[in-house]
Amino acid sequence: MVMGFLDERSKQILYAVVQSYISKLEPVGSKFVTRKYSFGFSPATVRNIMADLDDLGFLSQPHTSAGRVPTDKGYRFYVDSLPDSNVISEDNELMGEFICQLTKRLENIRSDINSMFLEVTNSLSMMSNYIGVVTPPKPEKTTFNRIDFIRYKGDKVVTILLTEEGVIKNKILSVDSRFTQEDLNRIAEYLNSECLGHTIDEIKNMLIKKAHGEKAVWDKLIARAIKIYEQAISFSGDDVYVSGLYEMMNLPDFSEISKIREISRAIKDKHIILKLLDEFSDSKGVRVFIGNENPVEELKNLSVVASTYREKDRPMGVIALIGPTRMDYSRAIYMVDTIARCISRTFD
Amino acid sequence: MVMGFLDERSKQILYAVVQSYISKLEPVGSKFVTRKYSFGFSPATVRNIMADLDDLGFLSQPHTSAGRVPTDKGYRFYVDSLPDSNVISEDNELMGEFICQLTKRLENIRSDINSMFLEVTNSLSMMSNYIGVVTPPKPEKTTFNRIDFIRYKGDKVVTILLTEEGVIKNKILSVDSRFTQEDLNRIAEYLNSECLGHTIDEIKNMLIKKAHGEKAVWDKLIARAIKIYEQAISFSGDDVYVSGLYEMMNLPDFSEISKIREISRAIKDKHIILKLLDEFSDSKGVRVFIGNENPVEELKNLSVVASTYREKDRPMGVIALIGPTRMDYSRAIYMVDTIARCISRTFD
DNA sequence: ATTAGCACTCTCATGATGAGAGTGCTAATA
DNA sequence: TATTAGCACTCTCATCATGAGAGTGCTAAT
Numbered sequence: 001m002v003m004g005f006l007d008e009r010s011k012q013i014l015y016a017v018v019q020s021y022i023s024k025l026e027p028v029g030s031k032f033v034t035r036k037y038s039f040g041f042s043p044a045t046v047r048n049i050m051a052d053l054d055d056l057g058f059l060s061q062p063h064t065s066a067g068r069v070p071t072d073k074g075y076r077f078y079v080d081s082l083p084d085s086n087v088i089s090e091d092n093e094l095m096g097e098f099i100c101q102l103t104k105r106l107e108n109i110r111s112d113i114n115s116m117f118l119e120v121t122n123s124l125s126m127m128s129n130y131i132g133v134v135t136p137p138k139p140e141k142t143t144f145n146r147i148d149f150i151r152y153k154g155d156k157v158v159t160i161l162l163t164e165e166g167v168i169k170n171k172i173l174s175v176d177s178r179f180t181q182e183d184l185n186r187i188a189e190y191l192n193s194e195c196l197g198h199t200i201d202e203i204k205n206m207l208i209k210k211a212h213g214e215k216a217v218w219d220k221l222i223a224r225a226i227k228i229y230e231q232a233i234s235f236s237g238d239d240v241y242v243s244g245l246y247e248m249m250n251l252p253d254f255s256e257i258s259k260i261r262e263i264s265r266a267i268k269d270k271h272i273i274l275k276l277l278d279e280f281s282d283s284k285g286v287r288v289f290i291g292n293e294n295p296v297e298e299l300k301n302l303s304v305v306a307s308t309y310r311e312k313d314r315p316m317g318v319i320a321l322i323g324p325t326r327m328d329y330s331r332a333i334y335m336v337d338t339i340a341r342c343i344s345r346t347f348d
Numbered sequence: 349m350v351m352g353f354l355d356e357r358s359k360q361i362l363y364a365v366v367q368s369y370i371s372k373l374e375p376v377g378s379k380f381v382t383r384k385y386s387f388g389f390s391p392a393t394v395r396n397i398m399a400d401l402d403d404l405g406f407l408s409q410p411h412t413s414a415g416r417v418p419t420d421k422g423y424r425f426y427v428d429s430l431p432d433s434n435v436i437s438e439d440n441e442l443m444g445e446f447i448c449q450l451t452k453r454l455e456n457i458r459s460d461i462n463s464m465f466l467e468v469t470n471s472l473s474m475m476s477n478y479i480g481v482v483t484p485p486k487p488e489k490t491t492f493n494r495i496d497f498i499r500y501k502g503d504k505v506v507t508i509l510l511t512e513e514g515v516i517k518n519k520i521l522s523v524d525s526r527f528t529q530e531d532l533n534r535i536a537e538y539l540n541s542e543c544l545g546h547t548i549d550e551i552k553n554m555l556i557k558k559a560h561g562e563k564a565v566w567d568k569l570i571a572r573a574i575k576i577y578e579q580a581i582s583f584s585g586d587d588v589y590v591s592g593l594y595e596m597m598n599l600p601d602f603s604e605i606s607k608i609r610e611i612s613r614a615i616k617d618k619h620i621i622l623k624l625l626d627e628f629s630d631s632k633g634v635r636v637f638i639g640n641e642n643p644v645e646e647l648k649n650l651s652v653v654a655s656t657y658r659e660k661d662r663p664m665g666v667i668a669l670i671g672p673t674r675m676d677y678s679r680a681i682y683m684v685d686t687i688a689r690c691i692s693r694t695f696d
Numbered sequence: 697a698t699t700a701g702c703a704c705t706c707t708c709a710t711g712a713t714g715a716g717a718g719t720g721c722t723a724a725t726a
Numbered sequence: 727t728a729t730t731a732g733c734a735c736t737c738t739c740a741t742c743a744t745g746a747g748a749g750t751g752c753t754a755a756t
Contacts, residue, residue, distance in 0.1 A: 012591055038745050044699050047750070065706045065749050112520055148498060152510055160518070162500055162507055168518050170508070245593070246612040249605070257605055265595040270632070375716050392730050395719070413718050413737045 006056075011081065012039060013049050014058055018070045018078040022326055025252050027067030074290035074326060079288050079329050094098040095335070098127055103342055108116040110346050113166045117241045120319065120339060125244025126317050128335055129251055130323030131267060134241045137165050137316040139233055140201035147191050147232065147290070149184035157184065159232040163200070165311065165347065173231050187225045200233055238272045240277070253324040266298040267322070277318040284315075286337050301325060305332040308345040319343065354404075359429070360387060361397050363404055366418045366426040370674055375415030408552060420639035420673060423651070427636050427677050441685070446475055450688055459696050461514045465589045468687060469519050469665065473592025477599055478671030479615060482589045483514050483625050485664040488549035495539050495580065497532035503584055505532065507580040511548070513659065513695065535573045578585055580603050588618045588625070601672040614646040615670070625666040628654040632663075634685045639673040649673060653680040657691040667691065 005015070020028040030046040050068050053059045058077060059068040069098045070078065097147055102123050107174075109115045115135045120277070123130025143164035150158045155177040161169040194210070195203045207229065211222045245264060254260050266272055276296045289304040300321070306320035319340050321332045354362070364385045368376040378394040381387075388396075396660045398416050401407045406425060407416040418426065450471050457463045465482045472480025491512035503525040509517040542558070543551045555577065559570040593612060602608050614620055623643045628635055637643070637652040647670065654668035667688050669680045 027749090029724050031749075043749095044701095044751095045697090048698090051751075063706055064702080064751095067749065145500070146498065148496070148508075150494065150496060150508070150510070152493070158508070158510060158516065160498070162498070162506060162508070166520065167507065168520075170516050170518060172514065172516075201741085246609070246616045249609050249612065255605065257603065257608070260605070260608065261594070261597050264597065268594045333425075374717090379718075390730050391718095392720095392732095393728090396729090399720075409719085411737055412720095413735080415718065 006077075007038075009041075010038075010049055010053060011044060011077075014053055014077055014083060016076065017050070017053075017059060018067055018074055021068075021070055023326055025326060028064055028071050029067035032067070036293050054155045067112040070326075072190065072293065073161075074306070075290045075294070075329070076327055079290065079333075082330055082333070095331075098123070099200045099338055099342065102339070106342065106346055108201070110166075114170075116343075116346070118243075120343065121241040121243040124319070124321060124335065124339065125268065127249050128323070128328075129244070129331060130319055130327065130332065131242065131249045132246055133261075133273060133277065133318075133321075133322060135274070135281075135317040136239050136241070137163075137311075138166060139169070141168075141199060141314065141316055142167055143195065143197060143199050144195045144203055146196075149188050149228070149230070151179075151181050151184065157228075161232055164197075165316065169233070171232055171234075173228070175228065182323055183224070186221060187228060190221060191229060192227055204230065204233075240273050242270070242273060248323065250325065253326055262298075266296075266302075269298075272296055272298050276304065277306065277320060280318045280320070281308065283308065283316060284341075286333050289335070292339070303327050303329075305329065305336050307336045307340040309340045309347070311347040330336070357387075357389075358397055359425075360487055361394060361399055361420065363429060363652075365398070365401075365407060365416055365581045368424055369418055371415075373581075373674060375410055375417050377415035379650075380415070386597065398464050418674075420641065423638045423677070424641070427638065430678055430681070434588055443475065443679075446471070447683075447686055447690065450687070454690065454694055458514075464691075464694075468691065469589040469591040472667070472669060472683065472687065476669055476671070476676075477592070477682060478669045478675065478680065479590065479592040479596055479611075481621060481625065481668045481670060483622070483629075483665040483667075484587050484630070485511075485515060485659075486588070487515075489519070489547060490515055491545060491547050491666055492493075492543040492551055494544075495536055496670075497536050497576070497579070499527075499529050499532065505576075509580055512545075513664065519580055519582075521576070523576065531572070534569060535576060537632070538569060538573055538579060546682075552578065552581075560607070570623065584599060590615055590618070590621060590623050594669065599672065601674060604623055610646075611650065617646075620644055620646050624652065625654065625668060628666045628668070630663060631656065634688075635680050636677065636681065651675050651677075653677065653684050655684045655688040657688045657695070659692070659695040664695070 013033060016033050017028050020036065030043040030050060033046050034041060036041050040311055041049075050059060050140040053074075054061065054068065057071060060071050061068060086175070102119070105119060105210065106116055109119065113136065117136055120134040121134050124130075124134075131263045136275045145162040145164050147162070148160045150160070152158045155174050157175050157179070158170075158175050159171050159173060163169075166318055194206070198206065204226070207222060211226065245267065248254060248263070249260055254263070261286065275337040276299060279289075286305060289306075291303060292300050294300055294302070294304065301324075303325045304320055304322050305327070306318055308318055310316055321327075321335060321336055323332065361381060363380050365376050368380065368384065370696050378391040378398060381643060382391050383393050398407060400647075401422075402409065402416065406417060406422040408419050409416060453467060454464055457467065465484055467481050469480040472478075472482075493510040493622060495510070496508045498508070500506045500520065503522050505521050505523050505527070507517075507519050507521060510515075510563075511609070517526065542554070546554065552574070555570060555574045559574065593615065596602060596611070597608055602611070624642070627637075627643055634653060634655045637654075639651060640648050642648055642652065648660070649672075650667055650670055651673045652670050653675070655664055656663040656666055658664055667684060669684055671680065
């Protein structure tokens with residue numbers, strides 16, 4: 001990003017301040033900077049520069065006579081000037097180990113996509129102490145594999161929809177009680193022969209088009225198929241995996257109850273999370289929202305690091321970490337990136 | 349319960365103290381008791397009695413010169429001498445309203461048992477401000493309705509198990525790749541004809557018995573059926589609906605962070621909850637665990653109010669409220685009882 | 697342009713103080 | 727004999743003053 005108006009020295013110091021604050025969580029003073037990083041400047045010089053950075057809105061002071069704390073803008077600078085995420089972070093060996101284990105565990109439960117996502121969110125939050133979030137593949141982006149209908153008690157029908165990705169959706173519908181199992185089988189057979197390999201939302205349009213083109217014999221069948229199919233795929237809402245509130249509580253950032261309340265309120269309502277992650281769903285690579293950059297009101301003083309996992313380069317779902325604005329961005333980005341790749345790999 | 353060694357007057361005062369503390373959440377003093385409840389005694393008399401109750405372990409003092417606070421034993425006395433739960437609590441009209449609405453909502457989503465339980469836990473926690481918990485019907489207590497197998501990608505098979513109660517369980521299994529869909533159909537057909545109406549755990553034994561009795565032709569089929577059936581029903585763990593941490597945080601009881609941490613740690617691990625609720629799973633009517641009566645270490649300073657919901661008088665699962673020991677027991681008991689009945693009703 | 701020096705400001709931990717609430721005990725009362 | 731009034735005592739909590747410590751901004755010297 002263009003921060004052209006900052007000279008090299010200011011950048012160095014800003015970077016140093018943010019980094020120190022992230023690891024210490026205490027306002028950092030001029031003296032500390034000179035002691036820890038041996039630039040050639042004296043505390044007084046650093047003080048002057050920090051005052052400038054303050055004026056420019058990168059830093060701020062909790063009170064007149066405290067050290068400096070980064071603003072959201074300051075964090076933004078820091079994140080943008082972070083070295084590439086494939087440059088390994090210090091504690092990388094440990095994390096590599098962890099991720100290696102995770103990969104193995106995922107291999108084993110790959111067939112059960114639900115437990116896979118559960119495992120991923122848990123690992124994310126445990127490793128990072130932030131809140132781990134994963135959205136399962138969006139129903140409309142998944143690929144049809146097979147559908148079946150089973151009569152069940154009275155006028156009920158159980159629908160089982162299998163997708164290529166291994167997502168199983170089942171629903172109990174009420175249908176016209178004159179439908180026999182025969183009818184249902186015919187509809188299923190029809191759908192299975194026509195739809196294999198298409199994405200779930202292509203299919204609906206496809207069917208409608210077909211309904212117009214085909215001869216009258218099929219007409220009724222297709223109409224029925226469309227109707228029942230629509231019900232089967234309708235989104236049942238609230239499909240997000242979230243975990244890590246407890247882990248996050250242990251961070252010193254959240255030593256005040258009000259803050260914890262704020263967060264739990266935000267993550268309690270999965271709609272909010274869903275709305276947030278929607279923002280990421282088409283972007284490539286890791287993206288970061290810092291504090292008030294956040295499009296969602298409830299998360300204005302938290303940060304989000306997110307990426308998508310993909311199947312053959314089509315984005316399927318989002319994986320993210322939500323943490324304090326004072327987050328270890330380097331680490332978080334590395335984790336999200338790695339695990340997103342890891343999930344993508346299991347899809348191929 | 350036998351508290352024979354307490355005379356009538358002591359009981360009255362103990363009851364009054366507990367009740368006051370529950371509603372005020374502040375240590376209650378002798379003067380307050382005399383003012384609020386007009387027994388004929390002076391503060392001094394009450395003081396003497398309270399000192400006795402203290403000696404007997406029903407009350408305790410936070411510090412020398414504060415009012416009294418109930419101990420777990422004190423709460424136990426209170427709960428045991430509570431009037432019957434069908435005696436209506438004061439705010440009953442409001443709650444009746446709420447429960448009426450809940451019943452209606454449940455009617456609508458009855459076919460989808462998962463959303464039903466979600467709805468119940470949410471309602472429980474919102475109404476009570478405690479943590480609402482519901483366990484779905486224990487797999488081994490549910491009744492077989494139908495099973496189906498669908499081949500899926502390579503050596504995978506998707507199993508769909510329907511129960512009378514409307515619980516759908518699906519699993520992706522790996523099977524011997526020589527199994528054709530034909531084989532699977534035969535197995536399913538066999539199971540469906542034999543098992544209808546039996547409970548899930550009866551069936552396993554039944555099959556094994558059959559395997560001994562029948563002629564050799566069936567032998568292989570039954571063996572296969574047993575094997576695949578076992579895999580299909582195996583418990584995937586962690587099936588508990590929990591909600592209300594946020595609501596509970598707003599209670600003054602949890603103004604300290606450490607307490608919130610304690611709780612979230614306890615409810616994070618669903619095994620703990622499961623273990624706890626197991627204690628209730630066969631009992632009839634509402635039961636209450638107060639503080640250290642609790643069999644689970646992690647919940648030693650919380651209370652649990654629980655009951656079972658039933659189908660034709662067979663207990664299916666547990667519904668509970670977890671809250672501070674200073675809980676509005678009267679209200680909680682009423683709620684749990686009513687909602688348990690309400691769920692039971694939807695099963696008939 | 698940089699830096700040393702210094703006065704200044706603000707926080708935070710500490711301790712003193714006093715009001716308030718409630719107790720336990722004793723002596724008076726019915 | 728059981729109850730109660732009275733009173734000294736204890737403990738908490740909010741408030742205030744104090745001073746050390748950390749870090750700043752500004753000025754004058756390098």
